Amino acid sequence: xxxxxxxxxxxxxxxxxxxxxxxxxxxxxxxxxxxxxxxxxxxxxxxxxxxxxxxxxxxxxxxxxxxxxxxxxxxxxxxxxxxxxxxxxxxxxxxxxxxxxxxxxxxxxxxxxxxxxxxxxxxxxxxxxxxxxxxxxxxxxxxxxxxxxxxxxxxxxxxxxxxxxxxxxxxxxxxxxxxxxxxxxxxxxxxxxxxxxxxxxxxxxxxxxxxxxxxxxxxxxxxxxxxxxxxxxxxxxxxxxxxxxxxxxxxxxxxxxxxxxxxxxxxxxxxxxxxxxxxxxxx
Amino acid sequence: xxxxxxxxxxxxxxxxxxxxxxxxxxxxxxxxxxxxxxxxxxxxxxxxxxxxxxxxxxxxxxxxxxxxxxxxxxxxxxxxxxxxxxxxxxxxxxxxxxxxxxxxxxxxxxxxxxxxxxxxxxxxxxxxxxxxxxxxxxxxxxxxxxxxxxxxxxxxxxxxxxxxxxxxxxxxxxxxxxxxxxxxxxxxxxxxxxxxxxxxxxxxxxxxxxxxxxxxxxxxxxxxxxxxxxxxxxxxxxxxxxxxxxxxxxxxxxxxxxxxxxxxxxxxxxxxxxxxxxxxxxxxxxxxxxxxxxxxxxxxxxxxxxxxxx
Numbered sequence: 240x241x242x243x244x245x246x247x248x249x250x251x252x253x254x255x256x257x258x259x260x261x262x263x264x265x266x267x268x269x270x271x272x273x274x275x276x277x278x279x280x281x282x283x284x285x286x287x288x289x290x291x292x293x294x295x296x297x298x299x300x301x302x303x304x305x306x307x308x309x310x311x312x313x314x315x316x317x318x319x320x321x322x323x324x325x326x327x328x329x330x331x332x333x334x335x336x337x338x339x340x341x342x343x344x345x346x347x348x349x350x351x352x353x354x355x356x357x358x359x360x361x362x363x364x365x366x367x368x369x370x371x372x373x374x375x376x377x378x379x380x381x382x383x384x385x386x387x388x389x390x391x392x393x394x395x396x397x398x399x400x401x402x403x404x405x406x407x408x409x410x411x412x413x414x415x416x417x418x419x420x421x422x423x424x425x426x427x428x429x430x431x432x433x434x435x436x437x438x439x440x441x442x443x444x445x446x447x448x449x450x451x452x453x454x455x456x457x458x459x460x461x462x463x464x465x466x467x468x469x470x471x472x473x474x475x476x477x478x479x480x481x482x483x484x485x486x487x488x489x490x491x492x493x494x495x496x497x498x499x500x501x502x503x504x505x506x507x508x509x510x511x512x513x514x515x516x517x518x519x520x521x522x
Numbered sequence: 523x524x525x526x527x528x529x530x531x532x533x534x535x536x537x538x539x540x541x542x543x544x545x546x547x548x549x550x551x552x553x554x555x556x557x558x559x560x561x562x563x564x565x566x567x568x569x570x571x572x573x574x575x576x577x578x579x580x581x582x583x584x585x586x587x588x589x590x591x592x593x594x595x596x597x598x599x600x601x602x603x604x605x606x607x608x609x610x611x612x613x614x615x616x617x618x619x620x621x622x623x624x625x626x627x628x629x630x631x632x633x634x635x636x637x638x639x640x641x642x643x644x645x646x647x648x649x650x651x652x653x654x655x656x657x658x659x660x661x662x663x664x665x666x667x668x669x670x671x672x673x674x675x676x677x678x679x680x681x682x683x684x685x686x687x688x689x690x691x692x693x694x695x696x697x698x699x700x701x702x703x704x705x706x707x708x709x710x711x712x713x714x715x716x717x718x719x720x721x722x723x724x725x726x727x728x729x730x731x732x733x734x735x736x737x738x739x740x741x742x743x744x745x746x747x748x749x750x751x752x753x754x755x756x757x758x759x760x761x762x763x764x765x766x767x768x769x770x771x772x773x774x775x776x777x778x779x780x781x782x783x784x785x786x787x788x789x790x791x792x793x794x795x796x797x798x799x800x801x802x803x804x805x806x807x808x809x810x811x812x813x814x815x816x817x818x819x820x821x822x823x824x825x826x827x828x829x830x831x832x
Contacts, residue, residue: 355612363583367607373573374608377580377588384562385584404604407573 255462257492260295261287262520265492267326267339269516271349272508275342278351279319280516281490281502282396285427285460286323289485292466293392294327302332305359311389312378314362316371317396317425318352319504324361325349333360369402371395372422376412379420379480390473394423398430401439406451409480413452418474421481422453425460427489433500448482460485493519524681526657527619530664531589532556535563538668542581546574546592571601578616579608587615587668593627594620594636594677598643609673610648616673623653623677624716624767625803625812632802636677640715641772643675644745650695651745653677653716653774656685659742662693670695679717680809686720687740698748700755702726704735710827711737711755714765715744715774721813722765724820725827732828744774749781756782759791761830765823767813770797794830796823 257265264287272278294300298311315324322342329336334348341347348357352366363374375393382389395405412420424444432438441447448455454476458465466485475481489503490496493516505512528543532553535541543553544565557564567574571592578588590597597620598605609616620636627634643651650672654663656679667674674695691699701723704710710729712722719740726736739755741748756762762782764775775795782790798816805815813819817826 363579364607364611367603369572370576370604370608373576373604374580374583376573377577377582378584379580380565380577381581381584381586384586404572404576407568407570408576411567411570411573411577 258463261291261463261492264291264326264330265520266517267330267336268322269513269520271322271325271339271342272505272516273513274340275344275351276508277343277506278322278508279504280493281427281429281496281499282317282320282504283322284491284493284496285425285487285489286320286394287491288461288463288466289394289423289425289487290323290327292463292470294331296467297470298392299389300360302360305333309387309389312362312375312382312391314365314371314375314378314391314393315353316365316393317368317399318365320394320396320425321351321353324353325358328358328360334358368396368399369404372405372408372412375420376408376415376417379412379417380415383417383419389419391420392423393420394425397424397426397428397435397441398438400424400441409448409451409453412480416478417480418477421473421483422448424482424484425487426484427487429489429498429500429503431500431503445484448484452479453482454479455482455484457484457486460487461491494522495519523654523657523660523683524621524678526660527664527676527678528553528591530661534664534668535560538587540585540587541668542586542588544574544578544588544590546571546596548591571596572604575601575604575616576608579604579612579614582614582616583612587617589617589619591619592621593634594623594639595634598636598639598675602642605673606646610646613648613672615671617667617676618674619676619678621678623679625809626680628809628812629806631806635803637769637798637803638772639675639677640744640766640768640774641776644777645772648672649745650674650743651677652695652743654687654742655717655719655740656683656687658685658689659687659693662689663695663742666693666695677716683717684720686723693742696743696746696748698751699740699742700737700751701740702736702738704737706735708758708760709735709737710761710763710831711739711759712763712765712823712827713739713741713752713755713778715741716767718765718767718818721818721820721823725823728820728824729827732824734827734831736827741774744777747777747781749785752778752781753785756786756791761792761794761827763794763796763823763827763830765818766797767818768797769800770795771800773797792830794826796826
């Protein structure tokens with residue numbers, strides 16, 4: 240049964256055009272791709288507004304004190320979307336922007352998947368999918384045991400939630416009434432091999448999360464105002480974890496890459512490709 | 523041994539607020555006192571080993587020392603990637619307590635036999651692998667786990683195992699214990715782990731009648747392996763026999779032979795590794811029945827030594 244919070248669905252019919260900040264962050268993604276000559280393009284672009292709103296408006300953190308005990312914890316479970324996280328962390332001063340140019344280089348701190356202990360601000364080493372929600376359950380239990388008010392946000396990919404471990408963790412989170420835990424699903428509807436509806440259909444996705452006793456809302460994942468409104472309402476219901484299904488576009492902002500599984504990851508990003516990517520962001 | 527191990531979790535939890543217990547669908551009433559006295563540090567989760575490991579990783583990340591417990595096969599095989607990534611890559615102090623290591627669950631068949639747990643756990647960077655021989659030694663191990671900064675696999679034996687360990691010989695993670703020293707350095711050496719140390723000591727007694735003076739070195743820690751003690755006993759030995767309750771591929775005997783080959787080269791003594799061949803056991807019965815099938819009973823261990831000493 241839908242709760243009153245779930246009835247207040249904050250979805251706008253059309254995504255507003257990208258503003259300058261969203262374009263700026265996407266340019267940093269392209270800069271990072273250029274540095275590494277490779278990377279998960281579509282998987283990072285769909286995350287930008289989610290990451291932006293979390294780090295601009297929602298999360299409590301100290302860039303110069305990344306292990307501050309009372310910080311909110313943000314775990315990027317879809318580790319392959321790490322460029323979106325890296326650009327936010329660099330933008331906020333966790334490490335210098337120049338580090339983006341070293342992406343995937345031999346001695347870089349920034350690998351193709353994020354590593355805790357190596358990258359300031361990265362909470363957990365992810366990349367193997369289906370791990371982040373379980374780790375977040377443990378973190379949420381721990382901060383509750385320690386009577387701290389830190390929130391735990393875990394961002395999952397849609398392809399990622401094919402993994403059975405995600406649903407083990409979901410049952411556990413609900414059992415423990417982890418209202419300090421929020422699962423954010425980047426529902427861009429395209430996984431590595433193609434559309435999720437063809438590879439492994441997730442629908443009815445919101446009903447699944449509700450069935451697992453998460454208070455569940457859906458939102459346009461590129462609508463900054465809508466995202467702010469949802470995140471500022473957390474927890475939507477006391478004593479229950481929250482799931483926010485963000486409807487997003489794979490490759491958002493790069494017209495020729497949008498909704499195209501071929502742009503999930505690119506391993507040969509040369510100067511011509513970089514120029515095309517920058518060009519698309521100026522359109 | 524299992525009960526002692528769990529009692530120690532409770533004991534450690536009383537001493538240290540960082541200690542948390544997390545089980546996966548274990549017996550009703552398990553650690554009932556701990557549950558009653560410290561309910562926020564006692565978790566009994568469903569049959570969700572992958573989640574259990576990730577959850578304990580999250581707890582450890584925030585400063586807790588979780589002791590996770592279920593059947594050995596399930597806490598190693600079922601959630602291997604979580605153990606590798608969530609625990610070992612992050613190098614978190616989670617303790618994995620595996621019930622029924624080796625051939626304990628003989629009547630339950632191969633799905634429940636943890637035959638390769640030592641091999642797959644020791645392959646993981648940052649993982650510590652332990653296999654004590656009796657309940658008294660389990661107490662000493664558990665005391666040592668509290669401040670060990672890495673993940674630990676704790677392999678449990680059947681329970682009610684004869685006590686052969688001796689407190690006066692000391693205990694430190696990563697330090698092997700010579701349980702019996704031959705009078706002559708030119709002798710046979712049995713190197714064993716877990717309850718195979720009990721069988722090896724009994725084998726050494728039998729070998730006296732054959733005139734073979736035998737040392738027994740107990741490795742309660744398989745990783746990090748005590749290379750110095752292994753080399754010290756192997757250097758002048760005529761024969762080294764390793765004894766383990768698990769497959770030989772990648773197991774304890776492999777760890778020992780790696781050290782001997784690397785450090786002694788062609789000067790290494792003859793080595794025989796006793797353990798399971800590259801197969802799933804096909805029989806049921808009791809643990810001792812499978813020991814018998816695989817040549818791990820004391821008289822069989824002794825016979826292996828005799829054959830190679832002649």
